[in-house]
Amino acid sequence: MAIPNIRIPTRQLFIDGDWREPVKKNRLPIINPATEETIGDIPAATAEDVDIAVKAARRALRRDDWGSTTGAQRAKYLRAIAAKVQERRPELATLETIDNGKPWFEAASDIDDVVACFEYYADLAEALDSKKKTEVKLHLDSFKSHVLREPLGVVGLITPWNYPLLMTTWKVAPALAAGCAAVLKPSELASITSLELGEICREVGLPPGALNILTGLGHEAGSPLVSHPDVDKIAFTGSGPTGVKIMTAAAQLVKPVTLELGGKSPIVVFDDVHDLDIAAEWTLFGCFWTNGQICSATSRLILQDTIAPKFLDRLLEWTKNIKISDPLEEDCKLGPVISRGQYEKVLKFISTAKSEGATILYGGDRPQHLKKGYYVQPTIITDVDKSMEIWKEEVFGPVLCVKTFKTEEEAIELANDTKYGLASAIMSKDLERCERFTKAFQSGIVWINCSQPCFWQPPWGGKKRSGFGRELGEWSLENYLNIKQVTQYATPDEPWAFYKSPSKL
Numbered sequence: 023m024a025i026p027n028i029r030i031p032t033r034q035l036f037i038d039g040d041w042r043e044p045v046k047k048n049r050l051p052i053i054n055p056a057t058e059e060t061i062g063d064i065p066a067a068t069a070e071d072v073d074i075a076v077k078a079a080r081r082a083l084r085r086d087d088w089g090s091t092t093g094a095q096r097a098k099y100l101r102a103i104a105a106k107v108q109e110r111r112p113e114l115a116t117l118e119t120i121d122n123g124k125p126w127f128e129a130a131s132d133i134d135d136v137v138a139c140f141e142y143y144a145d146l147a148e149a150l151d152s153k154k155k156t157e158v159k160l161h162l163d164s165f166k167s168h169v170l171r172e173p174l175g176v177v178g179l180i181t182p183w184n185y186p187l188l189m190t191t192w193k194v195a196p197a198l199a200a201g202c203a204a205v206l207k208p209s210e211l212a213s214i215t216s217l218e219l220g221e222i223c224r225e226v227g228l229p230p231g232a233l234n235i236l237t238g239l240g241h242e243a244g245s246p247l248v249s250h251p252d253v254d255k256i257a258f259t260g261s262g263p264t265g266v267k268i269m270t271a272a273a274q275l276v277k278p279v280t281l282e283l284g285g286k287s288p289i290v291v292f293d294d295v296h297d298l299d300i301a302a303e304w305t306l307f308g309c310f311w312t313n314g315q316i317c318s319a320t321s322r323l324i325l326q327d328t329i330a331p332k333f334l335d336r337l338l339e340w341t342k343n344i345k346i347s348d349p350l351e352e353d354c355k356l357g358p359v360i361s362r363g364q365y366e367k368v369l370k371f372i373s374t375a376k377s378e379g380a381t382i383l384y385g386g387d388r389p390q391h392l393k394k395g396y397y398v399q400p401t402i403i404t405d406v407d408k409s410m411e412i413w414k415e416e417v418f419g420p421v422l423c424v425k426t427f428k429t430e431e432e433a434i435e436l437a438n439d440t441k442y443g444l445a446s447a448i449m450s451k452d453l454e455r456c457e458r459f460t461k462a463f464q465s466g467i468v469w470i471n472c473s474q475p476c477f478w479q480p481p482w483g484g485k486k487r488s489g490f491g492r493e494l495g496e497w498s499l500e501n502y503l504n505i506k507q508v509t510q511y512a513t514p515d516e517p518w519a520f521y522k523s524p525s526k527l
């Protein structure tokens with residue numbers, strides 16, 4: 023398919039249903055990571071803008087056109103948004119690619135997931151109408167009780183740059199389905215498509231203030247959003263250190279958070295795999311998809327020693343075959359990482375691994391044929407020790423480290439040897455063994471004979487230092503609902519008779 027040329031719209035902040043210049047009028051550059059060129063700019067929100075947006079969100083909750091909508095009414099908006107995103111798919115994919123650097127066909131597939139997510143949460147919004155009030159059976163006839171599931175309130179949504187519009191959608195779609203009013207702060211490294219979502223919401227007539235979009239820096243816009251006293255909840259996806267800062271700030275106000283943080287996930291490959299090439303391709307995809315910038319990347323290959331030499335040979339052949347190019351080119355399978363900062367961070371991880379005694383089996387530098395752009399070769403590192411940084415820390419780039427094992431016990435110990443707990447994968451023909459590993463893996467996600475497939479219906483999230491809370495599926499709606507207990511004294515004409523009654527008046 024021809025990839026459309028594109029003009030980048032110049033946007034302001036999206037507040038109260040319209041475009042609004044930031045109070046301080048600052049703007050930030052948009053950089054194309056494939057060319058290192060500045061190709062536009064985005065508004066830079068500060069605390070003043072956050073306050074204006076939070077007030078607009080609160081007003082929306084108080085107005086009938088949003089605060090009193092049924093799930094079925096909200097579903098109409100979500101379906102209209104899905105239809106508009108679908109209409110603009112080629113353009114949104116191109117905007118995503120020039121902002122984030124991911125191959126165009128990956129960006130287009132992300133847009134398909136965005137459409138599916140909005141439609142999925144439209145269905146769940148409708149279904150909510152029949153679940154809003156649930157009776158609770160009591161052991162006493164003198165009381166009646168029921169539970170209400172109501173919108174939590176004004177929610178702050180803070181998202182990363184690796185799947186810009188998709189991570190925005192993972193939060194915005196369920197939040198709106200639940201009837202919340204949202205203030206979204208996308209990553210300053212890739213904000214274009216999230217701002218376009220604002221234009222789409224304006225076009226479909228989403229009631230003003232239901233969704234507000236503030237682009238800007240983490241400490242200037244994200245931090246005031248977390249600390250704002252009239253924001254009822256924060257949902258965050260991003261790095262561990264930032265997650266800690268957010269949780270610390272939210273704790274001052276006893277504000278609930280959901281944290282989808284990083285990972286250092288294992289993929290365990292046994293010598294009885296169905297097919298060496300199939301296992302090799304899943305191993306590549308699990309770490310090098312999205313230019314290696316996946317929170318759930320299976321970036322630690324734990325390989326049975328009996329097939330290690332043969333498997334690594336095949337893995338090298340597959341890796342050499344990866345087309346590294348401008349992400350707008352057909353069949354590009356690896357584009358640049360998001361920014362110069364990320365590029366330097368990834369190369370530093372590789373040089374540290376070398377200095378700690380590991381072997382760079384393949385890659386380890388920028389591709390020679392690309393002089394511009396934040397490109398890093400797909401890199402495979404062996405002779406890795408558990409004490410090394412490359413084994414322990416999330417790289418967030420196309421870097422796979424490898425260790426071998428002899429026994430299942432050793433494989434499980436290596437797989438769980440991480441402070442993170444997001445995902446784990448196992449490749450083996452023996453499904454009973456896969457069952458044993460599924461139980462033993464300390465993670466929120468387990469892949470069997472695959473790595474990374476991500477659907478909107480199952481729950482997504484981790485444990486340990488990968489955070490807590492679950493996104494996607496019906497689980498995500500719970501993030502944005504307040505569970506209210508209502509208990510009624512069913513015999514109001516009878517005295518409670520706990521205290522001695524004073525003499526009759």
Ligand SMILES: NC(=O)C1=CN([C@@H]2O[C@H](COP(=O)(O)OP(=O)(O)OC[C@H]3O[C@@H](n4cnc5c(N)ncnc54)[C@H](O)[C@@H]3O)[C@@H](O)[C@H]2O)C=CC1
Nearest residue numbers: 181182208209239240244245260261264267283284317418
């Ligand atoms: N788990 C994941 O999906 C992701 C993990 N990462 C990891 O994080 C590292 C740093 O990448 P960044 O984009 O800088 O991630 P980050 O975690 O710093 O930023 C993610 C989002 O949080 C916002 N933010 C930053 N500081 C904040 C604060 N104090 N309060 C409120 N919001 C704040 C940012 O503006 C952005 O919207 C990456 O090298 C990678 O290792 C990055 C992106 C996604």
Ligand SMILES: NCCCC(=O)O
Nearest residue numbers: 184315316317318476
């Ligand atoms: N396939 C989606 C992974 C989500 C993330 O990396 O943040």
Ligand code: NA
Nearest residue numbers: 053121122211
């Ligand atoms: Na960018």
